[in-house]
Amino acid sequence: MRKFFAPLLFAVTIQAGLAQQTQKPVLHGKNWMAITGKPLAATAGAMIFQKGGNAVDASCAMLAATCTMWDVLSWGGETQALIYNPKTRKVIGINALGVAPTGATAEFFKSKGMNYPPEYGPLAAVTPGTPGGLCLMLAEYGTMSLKEVLAPAMQLAEGYPIETQTANSIERTKERIKEWPYSKTVFLPHLGEPREAPEAGEIFKQPDLLQTLRKMIEAEQQALKKGKSRKEAIYAAQDRFYKGDIAQEFVRGCKEQGGLITLEDLARWKPVQEEPLKVNYKGIEVYKLSQWTQGPMMLQALNILENVDLKSMGFNSAKYMHTLYQVMNMTFADRDFYYGDPYLAPEEPIKGLLSKEYAKERLKSLNWEKNDAKVTPGDPYPFEGKTNPYQDYLRQWSHASLDKPSTGLTQEYLDQVWLGTTSVEAADKDGWVVSIVPSGGWIPSCIAGRTGIGMSQRMQSFVTDPKLNPFNVVEPGKRPRVTLTPTMALKDGKPYLSFGVQGGDTQDQNLLQFFLNVVEFGMNVQEATEAFNINTYQFYLSLGGEDRKPKPGNILLHESTPPYVRKELVQMGYKLSFDDRTSGPINAIYFDWKHGSFWGGSSNHGEDYGIGW
Template identity: 70%
Template structure:
């Protein structure tokens, strides 16, 4: 523990070389661990201190934040980008669960639903995070599953719960009571005035501890039988998805009205994929494939490359108007063309990411915002004809922005609650060159817990659409992955890591990540300055949650934006609201190759935290 206290002390030292920030610039030489909660970062630090690499530490942080219910749980989903220094390549991890076999548009329409529900057992895709963690560890880590899960298991036996999670449980207790296994775990004071744990109370999750213990036991038995480290971890993977753990997950889910079958869990696999990328002014930026919203950031960069952003000035009216409309163009394509590439039709990604298509889209940016900006036609830019022109022409008839316009009311606005659905992020890097960026999510409070496993189920089914007029690529099908907002990011310059970055916040994620990247590349901010900078948020794209609404022309600005900028934007057709902190909960690592060190940034927006050595 003495070593950890030393590390925490080192974290609290401010850098005086640059402008002051509300959080200190984080510096490290050997390793860096950043995530959504201080205890989660400590799990990463202890793993590094025991000799683990960045993948080991990232997996330890993932296990810890799942156990802490940091807006996710063990039954959620995990998305990651990993830089492998041995190959010089960026690897994509797709650990997104898929829809149950019996989940069809007709099933939900018969229940008079326009979309799959936000909560409950029918909102759940198959668990992805356990498989994602074990795959990353087996393929690219160095430690055993027992070593990496040790912090999470200790926490499952009992840890002092943070106020954010405890108060969220109390606020959602009436819904939690609908699900017997959730009630058992979340409400230790059932019948009292406060039924949730108190902040700082030791929160015990015995069922989850037993589930994690079974994974570690399986690994131990496999090692004793002569299996390799990798084989032993995959033996634990098999037990989760095909053994007694899977059986209990399915039993408990179906008892509560869910649709999982044992075959659904057994057939689901983690995918190791090639990421997508574009080059922006000599920097290669990597995102996950179009089953996420990540390519929208790449499209935005391609569009913005046609403008001299630096000369406009940071957060000038011209800059804000240009970035807003570039995002509107890219996200309107996201809303219509993105979906699971394993299912037809195949998204036209070559056209969407082409520089020529971006140049044509950039011509649509005008002095005034256009609330009717819609998807373009990328097919000619990959030598094909668009098979969905008829849907494009009728799409406006079913879009939310044709409904009566309502202003943003503030943070308690139900629309914003949906649009800003949170998750957490994980950033890790080590002196050997491994870099990890993860945006895990799913199973947030209130979560349905699957039987006696302690595993909270995902709510990601709500990101599907049931009508092809909205998006023919993201219509619900059995065993299909929904198009999600989760979107880790990584950038390389001259073939070496330049920036690893991620943020929580639903449909605002790639908005914040785009602006952070531009803050560093165009405006020479340090990574901590960029993490705290005054971003804008647009609501012109469709929400990926709830009723999938949009509010064209609505924009959130920082309260420090001057009056002349506000007045100029009002004349351009924007409807503004203001917040004190608009960076989003950004976490990032910037690589200082001149000095051979890491610079870490963790925004002042939430409880995100980093430790370095």
């Protein structure tokens, strides 16, 4: 999990129209912008830009670098992306989420005494998505070869000085890592010593991963020698991963350790290009991936909040926090019950969920005086002209989740709420814009054989009980509903904002507030990334163990919250907790069309870093 450790240098009061001093400067660029979770990975993007690549080429290089650096993800995870194509002036969605393998049924996991698939190990793995997603983006929208784009990652795999955060994460989780022989070999070079993980600054080498990447490049180069096009050659590399000798070793290593993924599962899987969802908020078009992510909940929240005068409430006043908290709880409840894989039945009522009329109906139920501990999913079906087929489940959902809510914010629980990933933001002078929130295969990861590839843990986001969510019950070939949620906004038909964040169930909470900081309170992009957020825990955890029930009324505030605001919130029924960091690291790009430049923001909450030119 990402730890936020930057010192709090000063406290600030944010008012509409007033600039605040920030801990990190705004990034400015005229030609390109590259922002991601690690300085070395941002440098990889800069290297590609300097060689003439576009934003898609650079974002693929950053994605490859973050995977290689185990920036709370690995190559066996999943990639979720939005791309703005300046030639068509359209936003494209990239769905590179793996699917549940053969044998992964609700009955299988229940037979093992599990209400959810496990958090870690081979049985937590969906099929790898990131290699295919990277190849798709590069082939269709990039300009460079896979060999060129993977060059920085391959240099990292040869050996790079590992940073403190990742090295310490390995050391903290080494007992679990020792359960898997291939992971132990990669992560623990000092077995038997007091510290078995690498030390900060030690050259961390991954020869198996390097060999896997070389095999993909070999496939590409051989295809080019046979006269294949750049695009065809990149897909040849993808095929070697999913259908060739890489796939064979991946499956062998997975099955040896008790996993379910088969060669047929890998061969059948394909990344998907799709049309994203969008809503219009006060003239700004906001884009999210569809209901296989939690992204539409931010769109639902914006639909509700556009009917409220947020600015007059004042930034982070008790009334403002209360309003956000209640609206987010409503959209979380809808997420928890209605979101799932749109490519498999049953069909989610997404049209109703995103209708403006449904939003107004939800707003009517908002309690303006007290926290509503019994917020439940709404009924969007009438707003599609249909009858809800799951009324009985809805009634049982309410009883199961709210009559005996989970209590207490343990550290284990908070770790699951904030469980990290990374984000990648890139833009160039020709108009290409990319927002990626990849994840999966984070440390402690089970590595599949001699591939060097850490397997995903995303299967844990399924449910086995349809009463909790009839759209997200685990079955072979199905995608779990993920928390990962890149975002893009257009204004007057042109890119306005591109942004993403890490942090599990907190992601769309943080991104909603970031967006409102810019649009409603006039903050610049860096101010908005650093501004204090609130967080609700009144939802079902997407990641974790068996206890995932909502924690009604629990709210995270920044430690500088004034006493009078704290008092008002307590009177409204809230249970307060505090921290000096109240969001994951937010990365963002603002498009300054007046001056023809980019403004980059990379929050002060972690190791995220940006470079512009």
